[in-house]
């Protein structure tokens with residue numbers, strides 16, 4: 001029942017015709033959370049997730065804890081025969097993800113990893129244009145992915161680090177947009193926003209250069225602080241043309257004066273910017289369960305993105321280009 005847990009609780013209200021949130025779990029509940037539980041008429045509240053999993057009336061579980069416990073809780077949810085939606089990214093350990101994939105093979109369950117950018121309308125349109133052939137072969141893919149501000153110290157401590165918490169979603173986006181695997185990565189990073197980030201052995205700014213198996217070159221830039229809002233853009237330059245997206249603004253209002261034209265800032269919070277993507281994602285998840293179809297963002301997608309994050313970390317630490325094959329023995 002942290003930030004993402006509350007987000008899912010509110011969004012699930014849209015599906016109240018055929019699904020209700022029966023129970024929630026957290027280590028503690030503050031007054032704001034208690035009010036939310038009353039508002040959405042959530043019946044049961046647990047402090048140990050295993051007690052929640054023991055409830056046979058529960059069919060579907062959303063796991064929205066820190067990266068250190070996502071995989072373990074998801075594994076136990078699968079063992080308890082629950083269809084599971086796990087927030088990204090599953091784990092920092094390829095071994096743990098592989099173990100989970102083995103258990104999943106023995107069950108007839110849907111397991112969805114919340115790689116929500118895959119479900120964003122703008123990014124999907126960019127992919128559709130590439131697939132249609134209108135811009136020819138992809139030569140360069142550029143992703144700008146900047147948060148509006150540093151997260152809380154508490155979050156930073158448990159985030160797993162910038163490559164695993166933030167860049168990892170952009171690695172997945174590169175794979176999703178291109179339909180090719182990443183072969184090699186070169187990462188540069190620094191602490192340019194706040195010295196306090198060094199205390200967590202982390203960075204707050206990164207630039208990554210990647211090469212795909214078909215030769216496409218990619219660039220990602222990440223910053224924990226963009227003073228003007230949540231900056232989320234992609235661009236593909238191809239042999240026949242270019243496709244790009246712009247940010248979603250807080251409103252479409254523009255002010256025209258003798259000094260120039262002023263537009264609104266980009267939407268500020270992830271939950272505002274990706275609301276539509278979360279709704280579409282839930283629809284895919286529920287449709288997958290109802291029709292017993294494979295989910296569109298799987299454990300393997302999470303595993304492949306993790307390999308790129310591990311290679312990026314190694315590249316940053318050793319100041320050299322790292323092939324993904326170097327970290328795949330993990």
Ligand SMILES: NC(=O)c1ccc[n+]([C@@H]2O[C@H](COP(=O)([O-])OP(=O)(O)OC[C@H]3O[C@@H](n4cnc5c(N)ncnc54)[C@H](O)[C@@H]3O)[C@@H](O)[C@H]2O)c1
Nearest residue numbers: 001002003004005025026027064065066067087088114116
């Ligand atoms: N898909 C995305 O784009 C995206 C965006 C943001 C966050 N995330 C991921 O979602 C997860 C949650 O992020 P958040 O911002 O909500 O974090 P948060 O810190 O606000 O919430 C995490 C919650 O999990 C609870 N928790 C931890 N261990 C628990 C346990 N054993 N049992 C029950 N509850 C437990 C904590 O008390 C806290 O309330 C993280 O893993 C994060 O990386 C994904």
